[in-house]
Amino acid sequence: MTAALRLTNLTVSYDRHPAVHHVSAEIPAGEMTAIVGPNGAGKSTLLKALLGLAPRIEGRIECTAKRIAYLPQQAEIDRSFPISVLDTVLLGRWSRFGGFGAAKHVDLHDAHHAIEAVGLGGFERRPIDTLSVGQFQRVLFARLLLQDADLVLLDEPFAAIDSKTVADLMVVIRRWREEKRTVVAVLHDFDQVRRDFPHALLLARELVDVGPTSRVLSSENLLRARAMAEAWDEHAGACEVPMRLSA
Numbered sequence: 001m002t003a004a005l006r007l008t009n010l011t012v013s014y015d016r017h018p019a020v021h022h023v024s025a026e027i028p029a030g031e032m033t034a035i036v037g038p039n040g041a042g043k044s045t046l047l048k049a050l051l052g053l054a055p056r057i058e059g060r061i062e063c064t065a066k067r068i069a070y071l072p073q074q075a076e077i078d079r080s081f082p083i084s085v086l087d088t089v090l091l092g093r094w095s096r097f098g099g100f101g102a103a104k105h106v107d108l109h110d111a112h113h114a115i116e117a118v119g120l121g122g123f124e125r126r127p128i129d130t131l132s133v134g135q136f137q138r139v140l141f142a143r144l145l146l147q148d149a150d151l152v153l154l155d156e157p158f159a160a161i162d163s164k165t166v167a168d169l170m171v172v173i174r175r176w177r178e179e180k181r182t183v184v185a186v187l188h189d190f191d192q193v194r195r196d197f198p199h200a201l202l203l204a205r206e207l208v209d210v211g212p213t214s215r216v217l218s219s220e221n222l223l224r225a226r227a228m229a230e231a232w233d234e235h236a237g238a239c240e241v242p243m244r245l246s247a
């Protein structure tokens with residue numbers, strides 16, 4: 001197995017309180033991996049650490065991907081400003097045309113294509129604050145398509161999304177896999193994970209298991225994850241390196 005991501009003894013903390021603790025794991029390249037675990041298990045924090053967005057990271061993250069795309073939870077996105085569907089999707093190319101550059105013909109072509117691919121043809125001029133949650137999630141997927149990343153990180157992509165939209169967006173995710181891109185998604189629906197994601201990482205602040213989904217989501221592991229999450233001391237401090245006494 002080629003690893004897209006290798007985590008070694010990764011600890012991520014907020015204000016010196018660890019949210020993810022001593023995690024070592026490999027995520028296979030070109031595969032679909034689900035990150036699962038109870039509420040507050042550290043799943044979103046782990047994704048943010050992979051992007052370098054977490055405040056304090058110890059341990060090691062090795063990543064073979066050149067381009068990473070990230071879909072945050074919808075609740076974290078402010079869509080109250082007046083920007084159209086097309087312009088939002090074009091932001092996926094922002095790193096190529098820069099803050100003051102104009103989108104090229106090819107970018108516009110790809111944006112229209114991506115909007116069609118997520119089933120939103122005809123919505124190009126609609127302001128994003130007029131869209132339903134499911135329609136807006138389609139827009140965000142179209143933006144991911146434009147990013148052309150080899151590692152795609154999705155944080156709860158299907159929260160509050162109906163089954164038709166989930167099915168349509170799963171088509172996009174499966175296509176990424178066929179194109180040998182690596183997909184890592186935080187998910188809560190175990191049935192969906194068992195059905196669609198061959199690999200899983202079960203987190204309860206610490207790693208419970210990582211590997212084939214059928215093994216990782218065993219009832220023993222799920223019970224263990226729940227017990228570990230319930231026993232976690234929210235106020236625990238960061239591990240201190242023992243002070244060495246000099247003679």
Ligand SMILES: Nc1ncnc2c1ncn2[C@@H]1O[C@H](COP(=O)(O)OP(=O)(O)OP(=O)(O)O)[C@@H](O)[C@H]1O
Nearest residue numbers: 014015019037038039040041042043044045046234
């Ligand atoms: N910005 C932050 N500042 C301080 N603590 C935070 C911050 N973000 C998350 N935490 C804490 O880190 C812990 C892990 O949170 P995280 O959001 O990573 O869990 P999660 O597994 O994604 O949860 P959920 O399934 O509920 O979305 C929680 O105790 C949370 O309160």
